[in-house]
Amino acid sequence: MKADNQDLGGSVRGATQGISGTVYLVGGGPGDPGLLTLRGAELLGTADVVLHDELIHPSLLDLARPGALVRSVGKRGSDRESKQAKQEAIEAELVLHARAGKRVVRLKGGDPFLFGRGSEEAEALVRAGIPFEVVPGVASPLAATAYAGISLTHRDFASSVILVSGTGRSGERFDWSEIASVKGTVAVLMGMHNLGEVIAGLMGPGRRDPATPAAVIQWGTRAEQRVVEGRLEEIAGNARAEGIGSPGILVVGAVASLRRSLRWFDTRPLFGKRVLLVRPKGQAGATARQIRQRGAEAIEWPAIEIAPPPDPARVERLVGEMGDHDVVAFTSENGVEKLFEAIDAAGKDARVFGRSAIAAIGTGTAAALAARGIRADIVPPKDFRGEGLADAILAHAEVAKRLSEGKAVRVAIPRALVAREALPEILRAAGCAVDVVPVYETRKASPERRAQLVRMVEDKRIDVVLLTASSTVDGLCDALGEDAARLLGGVALASIGPITTATAEKRGLSVAVTAEVSTLGGLIEAVERHFAGSSAGSRGASR
Structure with a gap:
């Protein structure tokens, strides 16, 4: 089992001075775990320590080797002083683990050197004499816009792109006069908390036409992705009306209008669906990847444990x-x-x-x-x-x-x-x-994990459950208890075949989908057909 939140002093106690490990500043990509680089995956599988950002997709952490120290060092929030203090603590921790001879992966969202303070961490390693390697990641503005159907450049609309941080180091605002002459696409990161000010800056004297097409993309590349479109003068209001917040990217320019014809990710039948996989731990990885490729979020909850x-x-x-x-x-x-x-x-x-x-x-x-x-x-x-x-x-x-x-x-x-x-x-x-x-x-899930499932179902965080065997049906029902049928009443239950369906019906469940071909691939295809008639991306469609 991977460790989490372990005592820092205990994890490096007994370190030998002079024997240094290496720190790897790895870009985790924008959210979709499939966009992690091969080098990043290789390093995660061999690291002794993984210190990750809060927004990293949880499935990336499954790549860490058993026994590795895996710890969140996220620092979201608006208190800049506490953020700075935590950043300094992160840099100190990287140095400490490396001096203990550890292979350390600092897993960062997007790309380490693009608005990610990776360069500051690299500078701290240089000062400490710690060897390091930078592994680039797919940058969020490139990936989020692509998944939203927006091409940052286009021969007819934009021959340049400028990436802007909506907030500076000490909270100072960007000087929008710097880009007054830029006619191409503008992508603003870290500007959702002061979106109105960003829009005002972009529409300042001699700058952007208020009618310029714009879009805001939240949770780009993930099943939770939401996109709001509109003219520049109205985009802040549109985003506010739809409850769009961080993490988000503002895209301004004629290319934003391309989304109407180039949408592909959030038009898939399973886009935005939250699919519960109840297969044993370690066996759901391939299925989870297939689910995510179809635009859905795979939630792994093993109904049974293999003993x-x-x-x-x-x-x-x-x-x-x-x-x-x-x-x-x-x-x-x-x-x-x-x-x-x-x-x-x-x-x-x-x-x-x-x-x-x-x-x-x-x-x-x-x-x-x-x-x-x-x-x-x-x-x-x-x-x-x-x-x-x-x-x-x-x-x-x-x-x-x-x-x-x-x-x-x-x-x-x-x-x-x-x-x-x-x-x-x-x-x-x-x-x-x-x-x-x-x-x-096969053994039933622990009481703690059963309680976790009950909370997810009661909070309506599950849209679909894949029933892959009679044993998973029994495990699911045992976990939810006497109220299983009621709790699952608003969830689409999809069965791999008639035997599993019969087991579910005996337990009082109503099965919405039974696969014609009793394989995992056949089950996923059956679920796709089931939802194909509903409005595509109903949970995450844009305005």
């Missing part, structure tokens, strides 16, 4: 006897992961499968096998349930031949301790000898 098998010795025996089976049938990605952990622990590799045919219940499980160098011999063509897998195994040429000749067919099923019995029952009824081996156990 070690109840009888490890039995799993060890299975590994030793693996090659004696005719078929090894995997019913989940968890089963793949946990069996391969046991194979690795035994000092063996995929050769333990020997002559066994490998079966996977669906394409997701088959992909998990492929990632480990195993191509599944048997995958149901459509019915990704125990029944479909049983039919596919019995239809396999070698299995069907042996059964027709009255020969034994041994099938091993590495799975969860508690699972549906359809697969082993059908195979036994057909004459197979089935060895069901629990390679993991």
Whole structure:
């Protein structure tokens, strides 16, 4: 588990003077975690210490290695004296960790050297003799405008761009006369708290026409993105009427009118939706990325936790006897992961499968096998349930031949301790000898995490829940308690298939979407189709 808010003195106690680590000033990008650079991701995965800004997307912190000290050093607010004091404390902390020999990532929003005080931190490191590296990030004005459908430059409208900080070091206002002759695009950062003054400065004598197109972008590149448009003279009022605040960017110039034809991010069917993923921790990453690519916000809340098998010795025996089976049938990605952990622990590799045919219940499980160098011999063509897998195994040429000749067919099923019995029952009824081996156990979420979920649902912070298995339905309902059906009444419940839907309905839930293809990709596509008929971006559309 990553540490948070640890005692600074304790974290560097015993440091050896003269042995220095390195500080990496890493740009975290504007908000969308997919815009982090490869170098930034690499450094996050190897850092001993990560000190991050408050506005960093939480999923970026998942890239930090286990055991790293991860701490927020955000300093939002209007008290400039306290901000300056905190900035000095950040610089001192960077030096202290580096002198303790640590690899330190200072994760900053946007780009470290663009209005981010990264240069001040670099200067402090130079004074202390600490080696450092600057890793540029995608700057917020470039990304936020692109996601809003606004091109900062355009051959017909603007051949120049000027980036302005709406607030100076000591709170002094920008001298707008400096850009009186600029005819291109103006993008103002950190000016939302005094937007009216910024607009007045831009419309000063001989400057911008009050009718100039303008736009304000809040939370650019994220599912929370909101955009307000209007003439320069009215944009402050429009933003105020829509409740637009920080973090935001003001864009002024003819290019702002391009949004009407170039919008792409906030027109997606899932834009602005908050999608709850209840898969086990560590398994929701790929799904979360797909959700975010569709403009939605992925909220990870594991309904179940994956625990070690109840009888490890039995799993060890299975590994030793693996090659004696005719078929090894995997019913989940968890089963793949946990069996391969046991194979690795035994000092063996995929050769333990020997002559066994490998079966996977669906394409997701088959992909998990492929990632480990195993191509599944048997995958149901459509019915990704125990029944479909049983039919596919019995239809396999070698299995069907042996059964027709009255020969034994041994099938091993590495799975969860508690699972549906359809697969082993059908195979036994057909004459197979089935060895069901629990390679993991599922456990309910802790009381603290259950309380967290209740708060999110009661506060209406969830729009959609992806139900990816019967176990996640049970975990979700157990967490919410007797009021589960009522609490989820205003939430769109999306099920991966008919078995999961049936489980949800037995628990009193109303399922809005059931995927036709029982894969995560099929589920997400079904959710997209469900919302395609509603107004695009209804929660974040612009005026």
